[in-house]
Amino acid sequence: MLCGYISICVGLVELLLLNGSFIFNSMIFISFPCEFVGSLFGVIAVFKKESRSYGIWGILLNVFIFVFVVVVSILSLSINYHP
Numbered sequence: 880m881l882c883g884y885i886s887i888c889v890g891l892v893e894l895l896l897l898n899g900s901f902i903f904n905s906m907i908f909i910s911f912p913c914e915f916v917g918s919l920f921g922v923i924a925v926f927k928k929e930s931r932s933y934g935i936w937g938i939l940l941n942v943f944i945f946v947f948v949v950v951v952s953i954l955s956l957s958i959n960y961h962p
Contacts, residue, residue, distance in 0.1 A: 883924035886937025889917030893944050909948055917941040 896908035918941040924934030 880924075880927070880930040880933065882920045882927070883930035883933025883937055886917045886921035886924055887933060887940065889913055889920065890937055890940030890944065893917065893941070897944060897948070911945065911948075914941045914945045 893910075893913050896910075900906055900908040918938050921934045921937035921941065924930040924937065927934075
């Protein structure tokens with residue numbers, strides 16, 4: 880059960896840091912290893928019956944953050960400042 884809680888907490892902290900990076904207009908707070916660690920704890924939690932739902936929530940939260948950052952980064956590279 881602890882691994883599921885850790886996975887969710889890592890995901891929520893990463894969401895907090897992602898929002899902070901948008902507020903301060905910098906990419907300093909974004910770190911990919913935290914999402915991988917959170918997903919790893921989520922995978923560990925999925926194998927235990929009592930923490931399966933927490934593990935799934937943690938995995939989905941961390942994967943969402945990773946995909947969101949990658950998509951936003953790719954879309955920001957497509958902006959042409961000088962036509």
